[in-house]
Amino acid sequence: MSETIVTLQHVDKWYGDNHVVKDMNLEIAEGEFLTLLGPSGCGKTTTLRMIAGFENATEGTILVQGERVEDKEPYQRDVNTVFQNYSLFPHMTVYDNVAYGPSIKKVPKNEIRRQVREMLELVQMSGYEKRKPDELSGGQKQRVAIARALINRPRVLLLDEPLGALDLKLRKQMQFELKRLQKKLGITFVYVTHDQEEAMTMSDRIAVMKDGVIEQIDRPSVIYQRPKTRFVADFIGESNIFAGTVAEAADGLLRIRTPGGLVTAKAEGCRKDDEVYVSVRPESLNVSFEPKEGFSFRAVVTDSVYMGTLTKVLLQAEDGQEIKFSRFEETEGLSEGTEVWLYWNPEKAVVIPAGEAREG
Amino acid sequence: MNRSSGTKKKKNRLPVLAQAGPVSVWMILFVTLPLLFIIYVSFMTRGTFGGIEYTFSTESYRTILDPMYFSVILKSLKVAAVTTILCLLFGYPLAYFIARKPPETASKLIMLLMIPFWTNGMMRLNAWMLFFQVNGPVNYVLTHLGIVEKPVMFLYTDWLVNIGLFTNMLPFAVLPMYSSIEKLQKSLLEASSDLGADPVRTFLKVTLPLTFPGIFSAIILTFIPALGTYTVTDMLGGGKVLYIGNIIKNQFGTIRNWPLGAALSVLLLVITALLIFIYSRFAGIEDMEVV
Numbered sequence: 001m002s003e004t005i006v007t008l009q010h011v012d013k014w015y016g017d018n019h020v021v022k023d024m025n026l027e028i029a030e031g032e033f034l035t036l037l038g039p040s041g042c043g044k045t046t047t048l049r050m051i052a053g054f055e056n057a058t059e060g061t062i063l064v065q066g067e068r069v070e071d072k073e074p075y076q077r078d079v080n081t082v083f084q085n086y087s088l089f090p091h092m093t094v095y096d097n098v099a100y101g102p103s104i105k106k107v108p109k110n111e112i113r114r115q116v117r118e119m120l121e122l123v124q125m126s127g128y129e130k131r132k133p134d135e136l137s138g139g140q141k142q143r144v145a146i147a148r149a150l151i152n153r154p155r156v157l158l159l160d161e162p163l164g165a166l167d168l169k170l171r172k173q174m175q176f177e178l179k180r181l182q183k184k185l186g187i188t189f190v191y192v193t194h195d196q197e198e199a200m201t202m203s204d205r206i207a208v209m210k211d212g213v214i215e216q217i218d219r220p221s222v223i224y225q226r227p228k229t230r231f232v233a234d235f236i237g238e239s240n241i242f243a244g245t246v247a248e249a250a251d252g253l254l255r256i257r258t259p260g261g262l263v264t265a266k267a268e269g270c271r272k273d274d275e276v277y278v279s280v281r282p283e284s285l286n287v288s289f290e291p292k293e294g295f296s297f298r299a300v301v302t303d304s305v306y307m308g309t310l311t312k313v314l315l316q317a318e319d320g321q322e323i324k325f326s327r328f329e330e331t332e333g334l335s336e337g338t339e340v341w342l343y344w345n346p347e348k349a350v351v352i353p354a355g356e357a358r359e360g
Numbered sequence: 361m362n363r364s365s366g367t368k369k370k371k372n373r374l375p376v377l378a379q380a381g382p383v384s385v386w387m388i389l390f391v392t393l394p395l396l397f398i399i400y401v402s403f404m405t406r407g408t409f410g411g412i413e414y415t416f417s418t419e420s421y422r423t424i425l426d427p428m429y430f431s432v433i434l435k436s437l438k439v440a441a442v443t444t445i446l447c448l449l450f451g452y453p454l455a456y457f458i459a460r461k462p463p464e465t466a467s468k469l470i471m472l473l474m475i476p477f478w479t480n481g482m483m484r485l486n487a488w489m490l491f492f493q494v495n496g497p498v499n500y501v502l503t504h505l506g507i508v509e510k511p512v513m514f515l516y517t518d519w520l521v522n523i524g525l526f527t528n529m530l531p532f533a534v535l536p537m538y539s540s541i542e543k544l545q546k547s548l549l550e551a552s553s554d555l556g557a558d559p560v561r562t563f564l565k566v567t568l569p570l571t572f573p574g575i576f577s578a579i580i581l582t583f584i585p586a587l588g589t590y591t592v593t594d595m596l597g598g599g600k601v602l603y604i605g606n607i608i609k610n611q612f613g614t615i616r617n618w619p620l621g622a623a624l625s626v627l628l629l630v631i632t633a634l635l636i637f638i639y640s641r642f643a644g645i646e647d648m649e650v651v
Binding site for chain 2: 052053054073074075079080081083085087088089090091100101104105148149152
C-alpha cells in the first residue's frame with residue numbers, strides 16, 4: 001500500500017456518559033477502499049463524521065494528509081461526504097446541486113459547466129440537469145449525491161451507508177459502480193455500512209467494529225477465513241461457533257471438548273484447558289454416517305432447503321445447538337431425522353481464545 | 361419521502377367544496393356571503409342619515425383616492441411595512457434559536473412567547489399606556505438616570521405605535537418561521553459545509569431559500585393584521601394619528617359612511633390577495649406554512 005492519507009490516533013468520542021468510540025487507532029492508505037463495518041450503534045458513523053468534521057473527537061488526533069484537522073471546520077477540510085439520506089438541496093436542480101462545490105470556490109462558469117457535464121456522465125446521469133431532486137428515484141438521487149461530492153476532487157470520499165435506502169437489485173448494481181468509480185478515480189473511499197456482504201464485495205480492507213472498538217481490520221478474505229474474535233466470526237457471513245475446552249494440544253493440533261462432542265482444529269498458541277471458540281463455516285463442514293478420526297460430534301438433520309445454487313441443511317447437536325451446513329450440490333440421504341457425524345478439515349476451523357474478547 | 365412527491369402532482373381533483381364537506385356550508389354562510397355583501401355595499405351610496413341607499417355608485421372608491429385618505433393609506437402601509445420588517449429582523453433569529461433547541465426546550469420557549477397573548481388585548485394596551493405615560497416608569501427611569509432632561513412624550517406617536525404593533529405581531533412572525541426552520545434538515549447544512557461553504561454562504565444559499573415559505577407566511581401574518589388593526593393604533597396613537605384601520609372603524613361607527621368603510625375594507629382585501637398571489641408565483645401555495 002502507498003502512503004497513509006488519514007490517521008486516527010487514540011481517538012475517543014463521548015456523548016455525555018456514552019462512550020461511542022474508544023481509543024481508536026486507524027491508518028487509511030491513499031487510494032484504498034476501506035469499509036467500517038458493524039451493527040448500528042458501533043460507532044462507525046461517528047468515526048466517519050469525525051473525519052468529515054461534523055463531530056469533534058473528545059480526545060485524540062485526526063490527521064488528513066499528515067495535517068491535524070481538529071480545529072478545521074468541515075468546509076475547510078479536503079474531504080467530501082456522501083450522506084445516507086442523500087441530502088440533496090431540494091430547491092436546486094441537479095445541475096445546481098452538482099455545481100454547488102465549484103461555484104462556492106468561484107470556479108469560472110464555463111469550467112463549472114464542463115466539470116458538471118463530466119461528473120454527470122461519470123455517474124450516468126447526463127440529461128437530468130434540469131430535474132429537481134424531488135423528481136428523481138432513490139438510485140438517481142444517490143448518483144447525483146456522488147457526483148456532487150466527487151466534483152470537488154476530494155482526496156478522501158466519505159460514504160455513510162449510501163446504499164442503505166435502495167432495494168436489493170439496485171444496491172448490487174450501485175456497489176459494482178461505486179467500486180468501478182473508485183478504481184477509475186483512484187480516490188480513497190471510506191465507506192460505512194452494516195451490510196457485511198456489501199463490505200465483502202467492495203472493500204480493499206474492512207474494519208469490523210463493535211461497541212466503539214475495531215475488532216479486526218484486514219482484507220475481506222482474511223476477515224472471512226481468519227476471524228480474530230467470536231464477534232467477527234459471527235457477524236461476517238454464516239458461522240458455526242462451538243464453545244469448548246482444549247483437551248489435548250500437540251503439534252498445533254487441538255482436540256477440543258464441546259458440549260456437543262469432541263472436535264479437532266488446528267491452531268498455534270493454545271494450551272491444554274484453554275477456553276476457546278471454534279468457528280467453522282457452513283461450507284467447510286462435512287457430515288458422514290460413521291465417526292471420523294478426531295471427531296465424535298453427533299447431530300440430527302432438522303431441515304433441508306434447496307436454494308438453487310446451494311442446499312442448506314440445518315442440524316441439531318446433542319446439546320441442542322443449531323448447526324448450519326451447506327453444499328453446492330444436492331445432498332442425498334440427508335432427510336429430516338437422519339443421524340450424522342460431523343467433521344471438518346482441521347485447517348478450515350478457526351480457533352478463537354475465549355478470554356480475549358477483542359483485539360485492536 | 362421520494363415516493364410521495366411523485367404522487368403530489370396526481371392528487372385527486374374532487375371539487376374543493378365536496379372535499380371540505382359540512383365545513384364548506386359554514387364557510388359559505390359566515391365568510392363568503394358576508395364578504396360578498398361587503399363588496400356589494402362598497403358600490404352603494406351613502407344614506408343621508410347613515411345606512412345604505414341601494415343605488416350603484418363608485419363614489420366611495422373615488423373618495424379613497426382623495427389626497428387626504430390616500431396619504432393615510434400610504435402611512436398605514438408604511439407603518440405596517442416597518443412592523444413587518446422589525447418582526448422579520450427580530451423574529452427570524454429568535455425562531456432560529458428556538459428551532460435549534462431540543463424539542464422540549466423549544467416548546468417551552470414557544471409557550472413563553474405565547475403567554476402574553478393569554479391576557480386581554482385591551483388590558484395589555486392599557487398597561488403599555490401606563491408604562492409610557494409622561495409620569496410613568498419609563499420616563500421616571502430616563503429622567504433619574506439623566507438620559508433625558510424632562511419626560512418624553514411617548515404616547516400618541518408613530519414611534520410607540522410601531523413598537524406596540526411589533527410586540528403584538530412578533531409571535532405570529534416567529535411561529536411560521538420556527539416551523540419552517542425546524543423542518544430544515546440539519547444534514548443539508550452539513551452537506552453545504554462539506555462542500556466548502558462557510559456558515560454565511562450556507563445561510564444565504566441553503567437556509568434562507570429553504571425557509572422562505574415560513575418567512576413569507578410571517579410577512580402575511582404580520583403585515584395584514586398590522587395594516588388593518590385599530591385597537592393598537594387607537595390607544596397608543598390616541599386617535600391623533602389616523603390609520604386605515606381607524607378610518608374603517610369610524611366609517612362603520614361614528615361617521616356612519618358604510619359604503620366608504622366597505623370600500624376601504626375591500627382595499628385591504630385586495631392588498632392581501634395581491635400578496636398571496638405574488639407568493640403563489642414564487643412557490644406552490646401548498647407550501648405555505650400557516651400555523
